[in-house]
Amino acid sequence: MEKQTVTIYDVAREAAVSMATVSRVVNGNPNVKPATRKKVLEVIDRLDYRPNAVARGLASKKTTTVGVIIPDVTNEYFASLARGIDDIAMMYKYNIILTNSDENGGKEVQVLNTLMAKQVDGIIFMGNQVTPELRDEFKRSKAPIVLAGSVDAEKSQPSVNIDYVAAVAEAVKNLIDHGNQKIAFVSGPMDEAINHDYRLKGYKKALKDAGLSYDDKLIFETDYTYKAGQALEPALMAAGATAAFVGDDELAAGVMNGLTDANVDVPGEFEVITSNDTKLTELVRPKMSSITQPLYDIGAVAMRLLTKLMNNEAVDENTVILPYGLMKRSSTK
Amino acid sequence: MEKQTVTIYDVAREAAVSMATVSRVVNGNPNVKPATRKKVLEVIDRLDYRPNAVARGLASKKTTTVGVIIPDVTNEYFASLARGIDDIAMMYKYNIILTNSDENGGKEVQVLNTLMAKQVDGIIFMGNQVTPELRDEFKRSKAPIVLAGSVDAEKSQPSVNIDYVAAVAEAVKNLIDHGNQKIAFVSGPMDEAINHDYRLKGYKKALKDAGLSYDDKLIFETDYTYKAGQALEPALMAAGATAAFVGDDELAAGVMNGLTDANVDVPGEFEVITSNDTKLTELVRPKMSSITQPLYDIGAVAMRLLTKLMNNEAVDENTVILPYGLMKRSSTK
């Protein structure tokens, strides 16, 4: 009752040719006489032969599979990147092994190792923090690795991103231009490079450019959840802030709803601008103004870059920076 | 410069034992003298040997990889299931090959085939429609397949779901109990079994139980997008509906915001209840009442069921039904 598997050998026998020839027609090698090709193809069809990708992988040392490490699929931002990655991967006939890392360094290292054991041809890493241990593992890998929507302070790997510093600076400048003097900076954990090394830098730059002084009390470090944002309202008010830049959309939705629920008018009394321009920004009321990022494209371009790396094609630039924008909706004046 | 790979053979030579023995210690086979085991382990460590999963897969005919077919990772509902799937998979040492199908029958069949070519040990399918072609492919598979959060009218495969008919009936009854006589049924494509065979059935049941008559004009078939929902407002009003059951959260958010933007008070003048209880329900204002589903668990249980199937363990019930609930928030009275 166990389903029988048809091998390349069966096809060869039935078609009265060698395995090598069958392999050639399966792989589209042109060195096969049309008549032979036809004969083989017929047998393949008749026997319903399907090449075994595992055997293929072992023999050719290519698995046409790439590993993708994602903090959490449930997060709109990363899910959007993942979608871009998968589409391009499919276009180039690669499959994706997807694993959630929860931004947990230990798990990341472990996952990376199993991906390498599975002989993936390449890896795309998403995550806000590249620990030294992780960097070491990266170096050990013989499969190329590219970072998508994720920064590594040391730029040890190819990556595709937007210019976070400039984007945040522009967003904050916008708030300043509206007359806000006390602008809160709300972000996830500060030990993540993206927060302390990029976003905060942009924030400070905007302040400095406008001649405003930096105040610790306006920095709110929390985690990336709706609830956390919602709970921030009293603190925000106490600090006298009249606007906030927020590093994550779900968090921002929380901040905004927290304010609104406490009868603080957004944007009248308090302006909010967020970072990722996910669908979410359109669903909440007021709709949120946001830095816009080409989410899907970040993933797509990362994957495209990876395909080049896997084929040893020349790439002009290892670090690609995609354009960002600013979308004014109703959470700012 | 190409990184050298250490094979089981290298380890065997260095440790002065046979490959078989190395294989045994790597696989935790007890038939190895402790002294030998220790010796081998040391060499493994020294050489930094990592077993090649592809070779392993070929020899053992097990890849410890399962395929997951998902309509779109970007969809909160399915992403939540996927998260449950991945967690349990990881717990049982499986990896996930994830592919987006866009609910496109052709793509689904194709994807299924490449998964089978990759010799996955099992498959989890998510999608609202199991076409006959797909069902045929399922039958052809030697890897077990389970449906997660997805129905097949013919129950041809193991699956885990909630009782959609009862859930929808209860939700609609709730609306009826609030005095609504004209309740709209808003769903995605009606050719999907989940809509015409389950949700609609539940809707009709509730109507019938309450002695209300069914009216075609209150059925709104559209696609699962925010925009589509938003655009529905005029039609809803024209039909004289005073409440709606909606089959998808994003769609529901659209419906609700469309109403609100047209100055229809929700829930005062119009009640809305949705289906999936994703995070989204809490982000919009008013918060949406919803059928609650154990999203993560549906994925988790499906994966757990699959592990049993893959190990040929006995399973008492192929079709598992998880409990649902009703969460009253502010979009209903």
Place this chain on the structure above:
DNA sequence: CTTTGATGTGAAAGCGTTTTCACACTTGCG
């Protein structure tokens, strides 16, 4: 005709494991 350079094909050696089978050694027991 011969020579030459494609062009088409097959034999066989891997790829890095697992697994079967046989065999040598220990034990414990009557």
Place this chain on the structure above:
DNA sequence: CGCAAGTGTGAAAACGCTTTCACATCAAAG
């Protein structure tokens, strides 16, 4: 002391494919 019943180990055969290399074959060129 002899024997049955484990233990522990190694040789070698798969697993299903790709790829190298050598060898035919054949058409065109001399």
